[in-house]
Amino acid sequence: MKPYVSDRAPAYTLGHAPEEMDRLLLQARLYGPVTAQALRQAGLGPGMRVLDAGCGAGDVTFIAAEAIGPGGSVTGVDAGPEALDLARARLRDRTRGSGPGGAVGVGGGGGEAGAVDFLRATLPDVVLDAPVDALIGRLVLGHQDDPVAFLRRLTGLVRPGGLIAFQEFDNHGLRAVPETPLAGAVLRGITGALCAGGKDRGAGARLYSLFRQAGLVPAGISATTPMGGVEDPLVLPLAVHTYRTLCPRVSATGLGPDADREAIGDPATVGDRMRAELDAAGAVLIMPTAVTVWATTPAPPSEAPVNIP
Ligand SMILES: C[S@@+](CC[C@H](N)C(=O)[O-])C[C@H]1O[C@@H](n2cnc3c(N)ncnc32)[C@H](O)[C@@H]1O
Incomplete structure (x- = not known):
């Protein structure tokens, strides 16, 4: 795969500061099994040559490597050098003592993984020496100014009959059940900050229509919503970490009702207070729904039969 590195600014508004990279890793631990299952259901399988668009710290790349096995290869592409x-x-770390992509373990395959490499490029400005069998990406389409044009351009990198699968979050269902005041304020702060950043409540619910607008006929959709109480090692820490990453934006813009900002108080202690509140109420936190849509690229038109008079 030949990279063409554009000098266009990357579109990722959350940046790649260490706190954001930590948040992405935490998020990837919660959603890794969901992504692995959805990609296998979409048809990602042995021997494929794959491009992972907007790979970040590589979590989806590693999941793909496990799904394609030793005969396949996956290239993660990202514009961010830190990522x-x-x-x-x-x-x-993974390749030390194991196969080319190392043992990954998140997808439940447990076997050897395919070859992995990473390239820096601002997509969709990438030139490949040959089309890939599959184009995948998680939480990247929603960050593009023109996701339809982005998807159309990247579709051109996939061989006819190849797989295109993207996963995005839908944040409409984010809540605690039963509702509690502090968790409610924090979750409203998160969605408010995301919307203020020019995003809506996640591209998940729009993913199907983005595919259609890009000229792709979706072959399948899956949607999974993680949820967990205070004993869950990932759900509450991820919600709190996400709030802390986004809260400078919340306070800078004065987003959300004053009552919410007062209820949230010091971001440094919000995690402990939220845990106590959720525990006392016996509440569960409902996290963003991971929506995956997949399609097959159109096969080239078969040659017209020649009519011999
Ligand atoms: C939310 S992160 C998701 C990372 C990874 N896919 C995951 O799910 O863990 C989005 C990543 O996409 C990258 N990105 C966004 N737009 C991009 C573009 N046009 N070209 C290359 N990378 C891009 C960002 O730099 C960022 O690392």
Whole structure:
């Protein structure tokens, strides 16, 4: 795969500061099994040559490597050098003493993984030496100014009859059940900050229509919503970490009702207070729904039969 590195600014507004990279890793631990299952259901399988668009720290790349096995290869592409440094360091850790992509373990395959490499490029400006069998991406389409044009351009990198599968979040269902005041304020702060950043409540619910607008006929959709109480090791820490990453934006813009900002108080202690509140109420936190849509690229028109008079 030949990279063409554009000098266009990357579109990722959350940046790649260490706190954001930590948040992405936490998020990837919660959603890894969901992504692995959805990609296998979409048809990602042995021997494929794959491009992972907007790979970040490489979590989806590693999941794909496990799904395609030793005969396949996957290239993670990202515009952020910090994200790629972390992805490459993780790849080195995984490959120590194992196969080309290392043992990954998140997808439940447990076997050897396919070859992995990472490239820096601002998509869709990438040139490949040959089309891939599959184009995948998680939480990347929603960050594009023109996701339809982005999808159309990247579709051109996939061989006819190949797979295109993207996963995005839908944040409409984010809540605690039963509702509790502090959790409600924090979750409203998160969705408010995301919307203020020019995003709506996640591209998940729009993914099907994005595919259609890009000229792709969706072959399948899956949607999974993780949820968990205070004993869950990932759900509450991820919600709190996400709030802390986004809260400078909340306070800078004065987003949300004053009552919410007062209820939330000091971001440094919000996690402990939220845990106590949820525990006392016996409440569960309902996290963003991971929506995956997949399609097959159109096969080239078969040659017209020649009529011999
Ligand atoms: C929310 S992160 C998701 C990372 C990874 N896919 C995951 O799910 O863990 C989005 C990533 O996409 C990258 N990205 C966004 N737009 C991009 C573009 N046009 N070209 C290359 N990378 C892009 C960002 O740099 C960021 O690392």
